[in-house]
Amino acid sequence: MGKTLAEKVWDEHVVRSADGEPDLLYIDLHLIHEVTSPQAFDGLRLAGRTVRRPDLTLATEDHNVPTLNWDKPIKDPVSRAQINALRANCEEFGIRLHPLGDVEQGIVHVVGPQLGLTQPGMTIVCGDSHTATHGAFGAIAHGIGTSEVEHVLATQTLSSSRPKTCAVTVTGELAEGVTAKDLILYLITQVGTGAGMGYIVEYRGEAIRKLSMEGRMTVCNMSIEWGAKAGLVAPDETTFEFLKGKPHAPRGADWDAALEHWKTYYTDEDAVFDKEIVIDASEVTPWVTWGTNPGQGAPLGGTVPRPADFDDQIERTAAENALAYMGLAGGETLKEIPVDHVFIGSCTNGRLDDLRAAAEVLKGHRVADGVTMIVVPGSARVRLEAEAEGLHEVFIAAGAQWRGAGCSMCLGMNDDKLDGPVRTASTSNRNFEGRQGDGVRTHLVSVPVAAATAVRGTLSSPADLASVLA
Ligand SMILES: CC(C)[C@H](C(=O)O)[C@@H](O)C(=O)O
Numbered sequence: 001m002g003k004t005l006a007e008k009v010w011d012e013h014v015v016r017s018a019d020g021e022p023d024l025l026y027i028d029l030h031l032i033h034e035v036t037s038p039q040a041f042d043g044l045r046l047a048g049r050t051v052r053r054p055d056l057t058l059a060t061e062d063h064n065v066p067t068l069n070w071d072k073p074i075k076d077p078v079s080r081a082q083i084n085a086l087r088a089n090c091e092e093f094g095i096r097l098h099p100l101g102d103v104e105q106g107i108v109h110v111v112g113p114q115l116g117l118t119q120p121g122m123t124i125v126c127g128d129s130h131t132a133t134h135g136a137f138g139a140i141a142h143g144i145g146t147s148e149v150e151h152v153l154a155t156q157t158l159s160s161s162r163p164k165t166c167a168v169t170v171t172g173e174l175a176e177g178v179t180a181k182d183l184i185l186y187l188i189t190q191v192g193t194g195a196g197m198g199y200i201v202e203y204r205g206e207a208i209r210k211l212s213m214e215g216r217m218t219v220c221n222m223s224i225e226w227g228a229k230a231g232l233v234a235p236d237e238t239t240f241e242f243l244k245g246k247p248h249a250p251r252g253a254d255w256d257a258a259l260e261h262w263k264t265y266y267t268d269e270d271a272v273f274d275k276e277i278v279i280d281a282s283e284v285t286p287w288v289t290w291g292t293n294p295g296q297g298a299p300l301g302g303t304v305p306r307p308a309d310f311d312d313q314i315e316r317t318a319a320e321n322a323l324a325y326m327g328l329a330g331g332e333t334l335k336e337i338p339v340d341h342v343f344i345g346s347c348t349n350g351r352l353d354d355l356r357a358a359a360e361v362l363k364g365h366r367v368a369d370g371v372t373m374i375v376v377p378g379s380a381r382v383r384l385e386a387e388a389e390g391l392h393e394v395f396i397a398a399g400a401q402w403r404g405a406g407c408s409m410c411l412g413m414n415d416d417k418l419d420g421p422v423r424t425a426s427t428s429n430r431n432f433e434g435r436q437g438d439g440v441r442t443h444l445v446s447v448p449v450a451a452a453t454a455v456r457g458t459l460s461s462p463a464d465l466a467s468v469l470a
């Protein structure tokens with residue numbers, strides 16, 4: 001019997017396998033950031049260990065960094081301590097770090113791909129739940145806990161039970177104006193936030209093949225939001241084109257050899273998945289969450305559901321609680337819901353393509369009165385590339401704030417936190433209670449929807465801007 005893509009990659013990395021025990025896997029790339037690494041380094045120190053492969057380990061500063069005055073000393077004492085600990089640990093253990101001010105500094109899941117470090121067929125881990133982003137290149141990539149970070153630092157291996165495999169086949173094509181973000185939000189609404197538990201998911205089918213690498217990263221990024229251990233896409237010409245010429249991509253004869261090998265990473269015709277989900281791309285429309293988990297979503301063109309719409313008692317209670325937190329009754333027309341803030345950024349939607357899409361919508365428009373909009377590039381390189389194209393001028397002219405790179409308002413671990421019962425439209429991946437600050441009500445949306453919402457002041461799609469004077 002043939003193998004799935006995930007099985008091929010897994011099998012190539014097994015160092016030791018024994019009946020009834022987890023496999024020991026070799027790890028090709030270990031990414032670290034300031035939040036989940038300090039105790040791991042403490043553990044190494046206590047045990048008198050070194051880092052086994054500093055050359056396969058890369059650190060960046062992302063969660064705790066300020067996006068204003070990022071060239072000045074960090075004011076917040078907690079954030080400063082986190083960043084200083086990372087710097088000291090990287091220095092002591094000989095790990096390459098991209099600190100604030102470095103062109104490669106940025107969100108760990110933006111930095112790996114932009115450097116060409118993320119490649120097909122690799123195993124990639126990071127003490128961060130959105131590591132599946134790297135699966136877009138046909139890698140097995142997933143989050144690990146801090147004790148596992150220590151284990152990987154010390155041994156470059158990870159003890160891991162072989163997950164089951166799941167295929168999400170997206171047939172047909174996404175309609176004009178419908179993005180990868182809408183697709184993944186739609187999927188999670190359909191299957192629920194627990195459907196992927198215990199699985200490595202392969203996203204496949206026509207609509208996935210047509211996505212750019214950025215779109216594939218957006219989809220894979222949110223794999224954890226429906227419980228999957230990892231999400232991946234088989235590499236193809238789009239992948240190879242993206243990687244070619246990137247700083248760490250192979251060159252010359254090495255490139256040819258790599259390419260030949262990368263082309264073996266696909267699911268064999270006769271391979272069998274443990275679970276299959278089929279989605280019709282033509283049913284996906286611009287999507288928005290109304291609740292407090294990424295599966296509580298609805299078409300932007302519709303209304304907020306009422307608790308009574310849910311047959312399942314657990315879902316009904318969850319909807320009641322979510323609506324109460326969100327300050328909604330149910331039944332509201334989504335496009336009439338006013339927002340206070342708009343956040344464009346995060347490892348889901350903070351890449352150059354996303355900023356281009358935002359600028360395209362904002363060009364010639366103004367952010368609505370009473371709305372604050374921040375645009376946060378996923379990395380310093382993305383910021384520079386955006387500025388070279390003049391995108392920042394579009395944002396500033398529209399009245400948005402143009403910031404430095406980092407996780408920013410995706411989660412309240414830095415200065416970019418909001419306070420109180422304010423409402424945001426956010427291109428990030430989590431709308432949990434308190435995620436963007438105490439009491440903050442988050443609606444997850446795509447980049448074009450976020451930009452259009454900033455202009456109209458209520459949840460909107462770019463098509464709605466026709467009626468707004470430029
Ligand atoms: C801080 C970090 C451990 C966390 C994660 O694992 O995902 C963060 O990145 C998040 O998005 O909530």
Ligand code: SF4
Pocket residue numbers: 062063107108109128130346347348406407410411428429
């Ligand atoms: S941008 Fe958000 S989701 Fe991504 S790593 Fe940072 S905090 Fe986590």
